[in-house]
Amino acid sequence: MAVDIPKSFEELPTSAPRHIGRGRRRIEDPALLTGRTQFIDDVELPRMLHCAILRSPFAHARITGIDTQEAEALPGVVAIVTGEDALRWSHPAQSSPEGWGTHCLATDAVRYVGEPVAAVAAISRYVAEDAMELITVEYDPLDVVADPAAAMKADSPLVHAGQGTNVMMDRVFTWGEVEQAFEKADCVVSEEFRWNRMGANPTETFGCICEWDPLDLSLTIRGSIQSPSMFGLGRAATFALPSNKVNIISQPHGGSFGGKGGTRGTDVTCLLSRKADGRPVKWIEDRVEYLTAGGSQAWDRYYSASIAVRNDGIVTGLRVALVDDLGATGEAYGAICAAKPLAAFTGPYTIPVAEYDLKLVATNKVPSGPYRGMGPPPHFFVLEQLMDLAARQLGIDPAEFRRKNFIPKDAFPYMIPSGNEYDSGDYEEVLNQALALADYPALRSAQAEARKEGRLVGIGVASAIEPGVFDWNAYAIVGMPGTGVPEGATVSIDIMGFITVRVGFSLEGQGQYTLVSQLVSDYFGTDPEMVRVVYLDTQSAPPSFGPGGSRLGVAITGAVLGACDRIRTKASQVVAGLMQTEPENIVLRDGQFGIPGVPEAQMSVAEVAGTMLARSDLLPPDVDPRPEATHVWTAAGRTPADEEGRAKSYLTAAQAVHVVQVEIDRETGFVEIQRYCLADDCGTRLNPATVEGQTDGSVAQGIGAALLEEYSFDSDGQPQTTTFMDYLMPTVYEVPTVEKVAVVTPSPFTPLGAKGCGEGAIHTTPAAVLCAINDALAPLGQMAREVPAAPKRLWDLIRLAEDTSAEGSRTG
Amino acid sequence: MAGRQIRVNINGTDHQAIVEPRLSLADFLRHELGLTGTHIGCEHGVCGICNVLIDGRSMRSCLLLAVQVDGRSVETVEGLAEGEKLHPIQEAFMDEQGLQCGFCTPGFIMSLKELLDRNPNPSEDEIKDVLGGSICRCTGYAGILRAVQSAVAKMGGGRPSLLD
Numbered sequence: 007m008a009v010d011i012p013k014s015f016e017e018l019p020t021s022a023p024r025h026i027g028r029g030r031r032r033i034e035d036p037a038l039l040t041g042r043t044q045f046i047d048d049v050e051l052p053r054m055l056h057c058a059i060l061r062s063p064f065a066h067a068r069i070t071g072i073d074t075q076e077a078e079a080l081p082g083v084v085a086i087v088t089g090e091d092a093l094r095w096s097h098p099a100q101s102s103p104e105g106w107g108t109h110c111l112a113t114d115a116v117r118y119v120g121e122p123v124a125a126v127a128a129i130s131r132y133v134a135e136d137a138m139e140l141i142t143v144e145y146d147p148l149d150v151v152a153d154p155a156a157a158m159k160a161d162s163p164l165v166h167a168g169q170g171t172n173v174m175m176d177r178v179f180t181w182g183e184v185e186q187a188f189e190k191a192d193c194v195v196s197e198e199f200r201w202n203r204m205g206a207n208p209t210e211t212f213g214c215i216c217e218w219d220p221l222d223l224s225l226t227i228r229g230s231i232q233s234p235s236m237f238g239l240g241r242a243a244t245f246a247l248p249s250n251k252v253n254i255i256s257q258p259h260g261g262s263f264g265g266k267g268g269t270r271g272t273d274v275t276c277l278l279s280r281k282a283d284g285r286p287v288k289w290i291e292d293r294v295e296y297l298t299a300g301g302s303q304a305w306d307r308y309y310s311a312s313i314a315v316r317n318d319g320i321v322t323g324l325r326v327a328l329v330d331d332l333g334a335t336g337e338a339y340g341a342i343c344a345a346k347p348l349a350a351f352t353g354p355y356t357i358p359v360a361e362y363d364l365k366l367v368a369t370n371k372v373p374s375g376p377y378r379g380m381g382p383p384p385h386f387f388v389l390e391q392l393m394d395l396a397a398r399q400l401g402i403d404p405a406e407f408r409r410k411n412f413i414p415k416d417a418f419p420y421m422i423p424s425g426n427e428y429d430s431g432d433y434e435e436v437l438n439q440a441l442a443l444a445d446y447p448a449l450r451s452a453q454a455e456a457r458k459e460g461r462l463v464g465i466g467v468a469s470a471i472e473p474g475v476f477d478w479n480a481y482a483i484v485g486m487p488g489t490g491v492p493e494g495a496t497v498s499i500d501i502m503g504f505i506t507v508r509v510g511f512s513l514e515g516q517g518q519y520t521l522v523s524q525l526v527s528d529y530f531g532t533d534p535e536m537v538r539v540v541y542l543d544t545q546s547a548p549p550s551f552g553p554g555g556s557r558l559g560v561a562i563t564g565a566v567l568g569a570c571d572r573i574r575t576k577a578s579q580v581v582a583g584l585m586q587t588e589p590e591n592i593v594l595r596d597g598q599f600g601i602p603g604v605p606e607a608q609m610s611v612a613e614v615a616g617t618m619l620a621r622s623d624l625l626p627p628d629v630d631p632r633p634e635a636t637h638v639w640t641a642a643g644r645t646p647a648d649e650e651g652r653a654k655s656y657l658t659a660a661q662a663v664h665v666v667q668v669e670i671d672r673e674t675g676f677v678e679i680q681r682y683c684l685a686d687d688c689g690t691r692l693n694p695a696t697v698e699g700q701t702d703g704s705v706a707q708g709i710g711a712a713l714l715e716e717y718s719f720d721s722d723g724q725p726q727t728t729t730f731m732d733y734l735m736p737t738v739y740e741v742p743t744v745e746k747v748a749v750v751t752p753s754p755f756t757p758l759g760a761k762g763c764g765e766g767a768i769h770t771t772p773a774a775v776l777c778a779i780n781d782a783l784a785p786l787g788q789m790a791r792e793v794p795a796a797p798k799r800l801w802d803l804i805r806l807a808e809d810t811s812a813e814g815s816r817t818g
Numbered sequence: 819m820a821g822r823q824i825r826v827n828i829n830g831t832d833h834q835a836i837v838e839p840r841l842s843l844a845d846f847l848r849h850e851l852g853l854t855g856t857h858i859g860c861e862h863g864v865c866g867i868c869n870v871l872i873d874g875r876s877m878r879s880c881l882l883l884a885v886q887v888d889g890r891s892v893e894t895v896e897g898l899a900e901g902e903k904l905h906p907i908q909e910a911f912m913d914e915q916g917l918q919c920g921f922c923t924p925g926f927i928m929s930l931k932e933l934l935d936r937n938p939n940p941s942e943d944e945i946k947d948v949l950g951g952s953i954c955r956c957t958g959y960a961g962i963l964r965a966v967q968s969a970v971a972k973m974g975g976g977r978p979s980l981l982d
C-alpha cells in the first residue's frame with residue numbers, strides 16, 4: 007500500500023489554524039509539575055531488593071581474592087555476586103570495535119577506577135551499602151597507563167594483556183587527492199588541539215529494576231533507558247537469551263543526552279536478581295558512581311589538523327589526525343563518536359578533499375561513551391579554529407572568510423568528500439541573519455575601543471552542521487552493521503472517535519508526545535488535549551529506536567503521518583461503500599470524510615470509526631475493519647558504506663552561525679560571555695517553542711564544554727572529579743541570554759520538511775566561544791588550544807604573553 | 819538500628835513515624851511516605867533538585883536527616899496544586915516552557931515559592947541568587963527565567979527588570 011506522507015504543512019488535511027508549527031503547552035507537563043510522573047526510582051515492586059555495587063579503587067590491578075562471608079551474614083542481605091557469577095552466567099559486553107568488551111564484574115583484573123567488583127542485593131539500599139563495606143577484596147596493583155600517547159608505545163602496560171596492544175583501531179581514510187591539495191596550497195595552517203573528557207550528566211542518573219524469571223528464563227528490565235530496543239539486544243547478547251525473552255520498560259527519564267549508560271550496572275543487577283531467585287532488584291546509580299564510572303564520559307581527544315588554503319581565501323583541503331582515548335573497553339560505543347564526523351567532516355564548506363587519520367586507544371580509564379552531538383562538536387571546534395587562523399593569516403575578516411567557503415544554496419543536495427549528502431540550506435542567509443542580529447560592525451568597533459584600553463575583548467563567528475536523523479551506516483568504519491533506523495507508531499481511533507497513539511519511547515524532555523498530539527489532531531481534526539499518547543515496552547511496541555542522533559522529531563512525524571494515511575485509506579473505502587462511489591473520490595478534510603462539493607455526503611472521523619467497529623453489516627466486503635494502523639518509517643535512499651566509510655548516512659543537515667562576544671579578565675583568566683547571538687536553519691519547525699528550548703539547552707551545554715566541564719584524572723588514573731563540587735555544571739550565572747533568529751529551508755527529503763535539531767547548538771557553541779577567546783588573545787600572540795578554556799589555562803597564556811613581552815622589552 | 823519517633827507536618831497533614839536516625843529526609847519523603855515528587859540529583863548538596871521547604875525555608879532534603887525535621891513542617895511539590903488547579907508557579911513553568919525533562923523542576927519550584935512567598939517583587943539579583951543554587955541540565959535556564967517573570971505577574975507582584 008502506497009503511503010502518502012505530507013511534505014509540508016500545507017499538505018495536511020486541515021484548513022488551519024493548525025496545531026503543528028506552533029509552540030503550545032506540552033501535554034506532558036502537568037504530571038511533571040506536580041511530581042506525579044514516575045521516574046525509575048519512584049517505582050516500587052513487591053519483594054523488591056536494592057543493589058549496591060562495590061567498585062575498584064585501583065585503575066589497574068589483579069584481583070587475588072574476594073571474601074564475602076561477613077557480608078553474607080549481615081541480616082537483610084539476600085544475594086551477593088562477584089566475577090565468578092559473571093563468568094558462570096554472562097558473556098563479555100558487546101563492544102565497538104568488536105572484541106574489546108569485558109564481563110560486567112571484574113573476573114581477573116580491574117582496568118579502571120570504579121569498575122564493579124562485587125554487588126549486594128539487600129532489603130534496603132542502606133543495608134546493601136553496609137554489606138558492601140564488609141566485603142574484602144585483595145588487589146595486586148599493576149602498572150597503569152592513563153595517557154593514550156604512552157599507551158601507544160611498544161613498552162606500555164597493556165590494558166588487556168590478551169590483545170597484545172592498546173591500539174583498538176588505527177586507520178587513515180583518504181577522500182580525494184589530499185596530498186596534491188596540500189602541495190599546491192598557497193598556505194597551510196596546522197595546529198594541535200586537546201579536548202578533555204566531559205559529558206552528559208543528566209540530572210537524573212541511571213537506574214533500573216531487573217527481574218530474572220527463573221522458570222521462563224526471561225528478563226524484564228525497567229529503567230531510565232534512552233534506547234530501549236538497542237538496550238534489550240545488548241542484554242540478550244550478554245545473557246545469551248533469545249531477544250524476545252528480554253523486555254525493556256523505559257520509565258520517563260530525567261534527561262539523557264546520550265549519557266545515561268547503565269548497561270554494566272544493569273547486567274550486575276540482573277545477575278543479582280538471578281541469584282535472588284528472581285526477586286526484582288533495583289539499582290539507582292548515585293552521582294558519585296555516575297561521575298566516577300557512569301555513562302557520561304565522552305570525547306577524550308588529541309587533535310593535530312591542517313587546512314590547505316589558496317591566497318584568495320578558498321580552503322582546498324582538510325587533514326585531521328585524531329587520537330581518541332576510549333578508556334578501558336569499547337562497551338560504551340565511544341568509537342561511534344569518532345566515526346560520526348564522517349557525516350559532516352568538512353562542515354558547511356566546499357572543501358573538496360579530506361583525510362582522517364584515526365587512532366582509537368585503550369587506557370585505564372572509564373570507557374568513554376556518547377554525548378549530545380556524538381563526536382562532531384570537538385571536530386568543529388578544531389575546524390573552526392583553523393578557519394580563524396587562516397583568515398587571520400590572510401587578513402580576511404572571519405565572517406567573510408566563512409562566506410567565501412560556504413556551500414552555495416543552489417548546490418544542494420551536496421555530496422561532501424566523506425560521502426554524506428546534505429539535503430538543503432542557505433548558509434549565507436544564516437550568516438547574514440546572525441551578523442545582523444549581533445550588529446557585527448558595531449561589535450567590531452566596540453572591540454577596537456576596548457582593545458585600546460588594553461581589555462581582552464574577543465568576537466567569535468563560527469558555523470557548523472548538525473547532522474540529523476542518524477543512520478547506522480555512518481558508523482560502519484567502527485564495525486556497526488546495518489542501514490536504516492526504523493521508527494514505528496500505531497494510531498488507533500476508538501468506537502467513540504477518540505484517538506490513541508502508541509509509541510516505543512518514553513518521555514525524556516523533548517516534548518515528543520506533544521508533537522505526536524499536534525500531528526494527529528491536525529490530521530483528523532481534533533484537539534491535541536484529546537489525543538492520548540501511550541508508551542509501549544519493547545515486547546509490545548512496533549520497531550522503534552527512540553530519541554538519539556537528532557532523529558526522533560523527524561522519524562516520529564513520518565511514523566505518525568504514515569499511520570494516519572493508512573487509516574485514511576481504509577476509512578475511505580468504507581465511506582466510499584456507504585456513499586456508493588469510488589474510494590479515490592473520498593477526501594478527508596477538517597475531520598470529515600466525504601465527497602468534495604457535496605455537503606450532505608460527509609461523515610465525521612468518529613462516525614466512520616464507529617461504523618467500522620460496530621456496523622459490520624454496512625462494511626464493503628474485504629475491508630479491514632480496524633480504524634487503526636501502524637506505520638514504520640525509515641529514511642529513504644540511505645546507502646551502505648564503501649571501503650573508505652563513505653555513505654549517505656544522516657538524512658538532514660541543519661546549519662547554524664553563532665556570533666559570540668567575550669571578555670577575558672587579565673587578572674583571573676575568567677571569561678565573561680557578553681553577547682550570544684545565533685541564527686540557525688533546521689528546516690520546518692514542527693514546534694518552534696520546543697526547538698528554541700532545545701537550542702537554549704544545547705548552548706548551555708556547549709558553554710559548559712567550552713569553559714567549565716572536565717573529567718580529570720591523575721597519572722595513576724585516579725579520577726579527580728567525582729562530585730558536582732569538582733565537575734562544574736553551568737548554572738544560571740554562566741549561561742547568557744541567547745538571542746536567536748530562525749531561517750527556514752525545508753528539507754526536500756523529510757516529512758513536513760523538518761530537519762533533525764535535538765542536539766543542535768552544541769555543534770557550534772564550543773567552536774564559537776573558543777573563536778571569541780582566541781580573538782581576544784590574538785593581540786597577545788597567544789592561542790587557547792585546550793577545551794575547556796578554564797581560567798587557569800587562560801591565565802597561564804596571559805602570563806606567558808606578559809613574560810614574553812617583558813623579555814622582549816628587556817632584550818629589545 | 820534503633821528507630822526514633824518523629825512528628826512532622828507534611829503538606830498540612832500531621833505524620834508520626836519511627837525512623838532510623840541515619841535516614842535522610844529525602845529518602846523518608848520518597849520511600850517511606852511515597853512522596854516521590856522530590857527528586858535526587860546528587861545527594862551531596864550541590865544541585866538543589868531535592869529542595870523542599872522546612873518551616874517555609876528552602877533546604878536540601880538530601881543533606882538533612884528525617885529526625886532533624888521532628889516538630890517542623892515540610893512542604894513538597896505534592897502540596898502545591900489544589901486538586902486540578904496548579905499553583906501559579908507551576909502554571910508559569912508550563913506557559914513558558916520552564917521545563918524539559920522536568921526532573922529538576924520540583925526543586926526549582928520549591929525554592930521559587932520560598933522567594934515569592936517572602937518577596938512578591940524580587941530583583942534580578944534576588945532571582946538569580948535563588949536560581950543559582952540549583953542545576954538544570956536541559957533548559958539552559960532561559961525558560962525558567964521567563965517562568966519566574968510570569969509567576970511574579972500571576973501572583974500579583976510587579977514586573978522584574980530581568981527580561982525587559
Ligand code: FES
Nearest residue numbers: 859860861866880
Ligand atoms: S540532591 Fe540534594 S542537592 Fe543535589
Ligand code: FES
Nearest residue numbers: 918919954955956
Ligand atoms: S528540565 Fe531537565 S534538568 Fe531541568
